[in-house]
Amino acid sequence: MSAPVNITVGSHLWVEDPEVAWIDGEVFRIDGQEIHVKTTNGKKVVTDVSKVFLRDIEAPTVGVNDMTKLTYVHEPGVMQNLATRYEHNEIYTYAGNILIAINPFQNLPHLFDTRTMERYKGAAFGELSPHVFAVADVAYRSMINEGKSNSILVSGEGGAGKTETTKKLMEYLAHLDGRSGTEGRTVEQVLKSNPVLEAFGNAKTVQNKNSSRFGKFVKIQFDKSGRISGAAIQTYLLERSRVCQISYPDRNYHCFYLLCAAPSEDIAEYKLGSPESFHYLNQSNCYELDGVNDAHEYLATRRAMDIVGISKQEQEAIFRIVAAILHLGNIEFAKGKEIDTSVIKDESRFHLNMAAELLMCNTPGLEDALIKRVKRVKKGNVEEVITKTLDPAAAVFSRDGLAKTIYSRLFDWLVDKINNSIGQDPNSKSVIGLLDIYGFESFECNSFEQFCINFANEKLQQHFNQQVFKMEQEEYTKEEINWSYIEFVDNQDVLDLIEKRGGIISHLDDACKFPKSTHKTFAQELYTSFTNHKRFSKPKVSDTDHTDFIISHCVGKVTYQADQFLNKNKDYVVAEHQELLTASKFPFIASLFPPLPEESSKSSKFYSIGAGFKLQLQSLMETLKETEPHYIRCVKPNNSLKPAIFENFNVINQLRCGSVVDAIRISSAGYATGRTFYEFLERFDFLDPEVLKGNYDDKVACRMILDKMGLKGYQIGKTKVFLKASQMAELDARRMKVLGNAARTIQRQIRSHIARKDFITLRKAIVHMQSLLRGELARKLYENLRREAAAVKIEKNFRRYIVTKSYIALQMSAVTLQTGFRAMAARKEFRFRKQVKAVMIIQAHWRCYRECSYHTRHQIKAIIVSQFGWRRRVARKELGKAARETGAFNEEKDKLEKKVEELTLGLQFEKRSRIDLEEAKSQEISQLQNALQAMQLQVEEAKNQEISKLQNALHAMQLQVEEANAKVIRE
Numbered sequence: 001m002s003a004p005v006n007i008t009v010g011s012h013l014w015v016e017d018p019e020v021a022w023i024d025g026e027v028f029r030i031d032g033q034e035i036h037v038k039t040t041n042g043k044k045v046v047t048d049v050s051k052v053f054l055r056d057i058e059a060p061t062v063g064v065n066d067m068t069k070l071t072y073v074h075e076p077g078v079m080q081n082l083a084t085r086y087e088h089n090e091i092y093t094y095a096g097n098i099l100i101a102i103n104p105f106q107n108l109p110h111l112f113d114t115r116t117m118e119r120y121k122g123a124a125f126g127e128l129s130p131h132v133f134a135v136a137d138v139a140y141r142s143m144i145n146e147g148k149s150n151s152i153l154v155s156g157e158g159g160a161g162k163t164e165t166t167k168k169l170m171e172y173l174a175h176l177d178g179r180s181g182t183e184g185r186t187v188e189q190v191l192k193s194n195p196v197l198e199a200f201g202n203a204k205t206v207q208n209k210n211s212s213r214f215g216k217f218v219k220i221q222f223d224k225s226g227r228i229s230g231a232a233i234q235t236y237l238l239e240r241s242r243v244c245q246i247s248y249p250d251r252n253y254h255c256f257y258l259l260c261a262a263p264s265e266d267i268a269e270y271k272l273g274s275p276e277s278f279h280y281l282n283q284s285n286c287y288e289l290d291g292v293n294d295a296h297e298y299l300a301t302r303r304a305m306d307i308v309g310i311s312k313q314e315q316e317a318i319f320r321i322v323a324a325i326l327h328l329g330n331i332e333f334a335k336g337k338e339i340d341t342s343v344i345k346d347e348s349r350f351h352l353n354m355a356a357e358l359l360m361c362n363t364p365g366l367e368d369a370l371i372k373r374v375k376r377v378k379k380g381n382v383e384e385v386i387t388k389t390l391d392p393a394a395a396v397f398s399r400d401g402l403a404k405t406i407y408s409r410l411f412d413w414l415v416d417k418i419n420n421s422i423g424q425d426p427n428s429k430s431v432i433g434l435l436d437i438y439g440f441e442s443f444e445c446n447s448f449e450q451f452c453i454n455f456a457n458e459k460l461q462q463h464f465n466q467q468v469f470k471m472e473q474e475e476y477t478k479e480e481i482n483w484s485y486i487e488f489v490d491n492q493d494v495l496d497l498i499e500k501r502g503g504i505i506s507h508l509d510d511a512c513k514f515p516k517s518t519h520k521t522f523a524q525e526l527y528t529s530f531t532n533h534k535r536f537s538k539p540k541v542s543d544t545d546h547t548d549f550i551i552s553h554c555v556g557k558v559t560y561q562a563d564q565f566l567n568k569n570k571d572y573v574v575a576e577h578q579e580l581l582t583a584s585k586f587p588f589i590a591s592l593f594p595p596l597p598e599e600s601s602k603s604s605k606f607y608s609i610g611a612g613f614k615l616q617l618q619s620l621m622e623t624l625k626e627t628e629p630h631y632i633r634c635v636k637p638n639n640s641l642k643p644a645i646f647e648n649f650n651v652i653n654q655l656r657c658g659s660v661v662d663a664i665r666i667s668s669a670g671y672a673t674g675r676t677f678y679e680f681l682e683r684f685d686f687l688d689p690e691v692l693k694g695n696y697d698d699k700v701a702c703r704m705i706l707d708k709m710g711l712k713g714y715q716i717g718k719t720k721v722f723l724k725a726s727q728m729a730e731l732d733a734r735r736m737k738v739l740g741n742a743a744r745t746i747q748r749q750i751r752s753h754i755a756r757k758d759f760i761t762l763r764k765a766i767v768h769m770q771s772l773l774r775g776e777l778a779r780k781l782y783e784n785l786r787r788e789a790a791a792v793k794i795e796k797n798f799r800r801y802i803v804t805k806s807y808i809a810l811q812m813s814a815v816t817l818q819t820g821f822r823a824m825a826a827r828k829e830f831r832f833r834k835q836v837k838a839v840m841i842i843q844a845h846w847r848c849y850r851e852c853s854y855h856t857r858h859q860i861k862a863i864i865v866s867q868f869g870w871r872r873r874v875a876r877k878e879l880g881k882a883a884r885e886t887g888a889f890n891e892e893k894d895k896l897e898k899k900v901e902e903l904t905l906g907l908q909f910e911k912r913s914r915i916d917l918e919e920a921k922s923q924e925i926s927q928l929q930n931a932l933q934a935m936q937l938q939v940e941e942a943k944n945q946e947i948s949k950l951q952n953a954l955h956a957m958q959l960q961v962e963e964a965n966a967k968v969i970r971e
């Protein structure tokens, strides 16, 4: 970092401060090289001009998105910018190619919700505020457009937020995939498997209560159409020592505590107790995590296992092993009767039995595997077997070795199982790799784990350097463009020190192979071999027994304690352990320890963890080299008390570890893109139609395009065009515009063509469908009409039948009635006639009688009259004669008169009786007429009643017929 030269009195500067790293102040005096500054905390500082940095007092109050835009790129400026942004909850900032992600230590849901993902989908890089989604989107688009695999390297110190960031990246890629349901579940499966991996691979550390104790590289595979088609998780270097050794405030792997908090039936089955009762857990007095309920987590882990496809039996087996490891840890050893021998303490027998029961191997077998070693010594042609009992310390070592071996095999099994459940796509050509690997570690006590972690980080740093600095700058030189070189720390020498033949790892392997080696001889070897190595040193301590050594890593010096290096580097399964576990009656355990070939099963074969890790890293680097890298550097603020969070050296160290400041410089000074003329023309030739028409040399054509676009400050090398990120962005924007227009025109044409084609097909289909439908409708209509006509006909016939039937019935009844009436009338007539005849006869007789009597009377009368006359004449004659005889005559006359009078009276009486007879006759006739009339009325009434009954019946019948018709029509 070079100091500014244009400093005057009144300039605002950053000066170093022993407490807060950098503090700002104002220059009040300049004495040659000495600068006098009044700092904002009221101090007056005198410092050298080379140790101060100009402060941009006009810097935006909310900071800048991309630190290449900072007026002054230097450490305090970068720190200030990050701190300002962090205060505004802006946790992401670009530093050239790198995304700096500061751990917010709080949930910021608005930053990661689906709407935010949608916004970043396809958005041009830099268009929106910096975000982890933008990095994932760029990687995805680059993979799709360039057909090249991409990788996102997430680094940072423990607890900086690497794992969380990786999860967000996966969530975004799953969102881009946009599928739900059973398809496209790959990334979700990876995400869902996290709780399982975390339960077995994460633990509480000083820095992070959920620290991943293994490195992870998740390869997300894509098919030709850019859809996720598979994924694979590769894990690195699980911290095995943690299983047996922890110190406050760390915890062991979460799974042990989860099992101790399991439901009572599980606890009873595995004969477990509280974590305090187990040696592997009670070495640290920390058992619980703030805000975490282990009982709930146990169930959540079980659920996650279900999702990942780990069967219930497998889950039982897994937790059985975890319980067995806890019991193993409680086996203690006492000195045996013979010197340098050991026996299992009586009070540990319970745990020995439990461990044997859970591992399903016989107890004496386990006891022997823990404390006895069998050696085969060849004497001539005879092989002699010597059994040696281990001393207590070696037995403890053997016990811990067994626990670690079982645990690491279990972890590897889990990773394999998860990979099988996710599924890989063998045909996938494009991959996005997400690397979540531990950052540089430098503690008070650094052992083999820190050595490996820091080795991995040196490797990644080299990869980063090669990508960002070395290759780029080498290319500028090769292309002979105007370029001022930026110094960067090349770490090849550190890597040589560690991994090269004759380096620390090979010394370590040699020491491991040589039975008499100790950590002291190993350290001594290192001291002598690397006395003059500028990256290696020996601490200046008076203690001659110490075995520490210092490596000057690219981020600073780290002192390692070599005393556990040999033990920790050895990965082998003791032959006795292997034999015991292979013979386990528990198939799951036996499958974790498949039988070894005959010769290797007899002795324990050593496998170097360091060398294995080196190979793993080499393969990882090979993979990364084939990908387009993107970097995310996670930073962990010291505390959450804003704004003082950055006023500490730790954060500065993290930025230095990531070479953040240098990366910003190179990004702002360098050229983000260098493309060959061919590539450039292939991408941008259509920006200048003249280039397309003419037959220009590639270099000239490139220049023509760049000039036409009005770009300044680009460089044209021997074979490549070099552009700054902003220029590339400008060209890309224009390209996108032209392509967009062209695409729109093509789309318009194609859409109209497709639409027309679709329309014609649709119309044809519709017409066809219509004709089919119409035919169907007509057929239906015809059928309906036919049915209707049939119904009408049936109805008609039915009605006719009903009506005819009722008519016939009516007619019959009418005829019957008529017959009845007629018969009655006839009888009546007959009776009447008979009566009339009788009456007439009576009348005739009566008249006859009357006439006769009249005649008789008149005859009598006439006779009488004529008699009277005669007699009168006779009388007269006699009267005359009497007159002559007078008296006699008068008397006679009186007598006669009396007789006349009597006759008159008789006549009157006769008349009166005749009248009476007449009256009686007329009365009888009127009575007969009345009776006839009444009879006629009765007949009429009966007839009417019968007719109305018939009519009602007819009406009801008609209703029935109509109803039947309606039913037929409805059907």
Ligand SMILES: Nc1ncnc2c1ncn2[C@@H]1O[C@H](COP(=O)(O)OP(=O)(O)OP(=O)(O)O)[C@@H](O)[C@H]1O
Binding pocket: 103, 104, 105, 106, 107, 108, 156, 157, 158, 159, 160, 161, 162, 163, 164, 165, 207, 208, 210, 211, 212, 213, 437, 438, 439, 634
């Ligand atoms: N983006 C984020 N939003 C909210 N909290 C976060 C975020 N990133 C990290 N954290 C918090 O920081 C803690 C540590 O994060 P994480 O486990 O990702 O760190 P790490 O870098 O992977 O650590 P280690 O190397 O120890 O595994 C998380 O448990 C979480 O509480």
